Amino acid sequence: MSLTLNVNGRDHAVDADPATPLLYVLRGDLQLNGAKFGCGLGQCGACTVTVDGKAVFSCVLPVAAVQGRRVVTVEGLGTVQAPGAIQQAFKAEQAAQCGYCIAGMIMRAKALLDATPRPTEAQIREGMQPNLCRCGTHMRILRAVRRAAGLPVEPARAGA
Structure with a gap:
């Protein structure tokens, strides 16, 4: 299914099952590898990103739940040359x-x-x-x- 996600201020069209964890789409489809797979159960926080300013475990959040919302990953805060x-x-x-x-x-x-x-x-x-x-x-x-x-x-x- 085609979904549009706003990640780090940019819209991205992705083709993913709506139940796919956001983490998998960030890493696999968008090549944003800051968020890590840790436990896969929402217990360790290695996958934390923000959605509309709130910290969430992206390993347990279905990608469909973030349509129309603002997702920010660590890559959206700064660069190696200009860190936030x-x-x-x-x-x-x-x-x-x-x-x-x-x-x-x-x-x-x-x-x-x-x-x-x-x-x-x-x-x-x-x-x-x-x-x-x-x-x-x-x-x-x-x-x-x-x-x-x-x-x-x-x-x-x-x-x-």
Whole structure:
């Protein structure tokens, strides 16, 4: 079935079964590989993108559910040459270790900061909680979110 998706500000015509997970269309049809397949169950967050500004697990969201809505992937936030503000904060805090979860973390942070530009520590922790980092860089990720929000960032401790 032919569907039209708005991804990163551009309309894309795709031929996909309406029940196909959005993640598969992003990666397979549109060659946007930032969102990763992690668990396939909407439990890890590696596939997180935003739909109309809300963070969603694209591995469990049928592509038909996003017709007429705005999808943004990490590729829509900036480029290697000109990274967006949140990407810059994650880089400054060295929040990535293996990098597998980072696109999803960045997109979750984007949705959080768009909804709550100056979040409290509790709001940051709650907002980022659905996404997992198996390498354990959560403290650096939290610092990156604080940095992106313009909040004070305590110095990193050894191993954090």
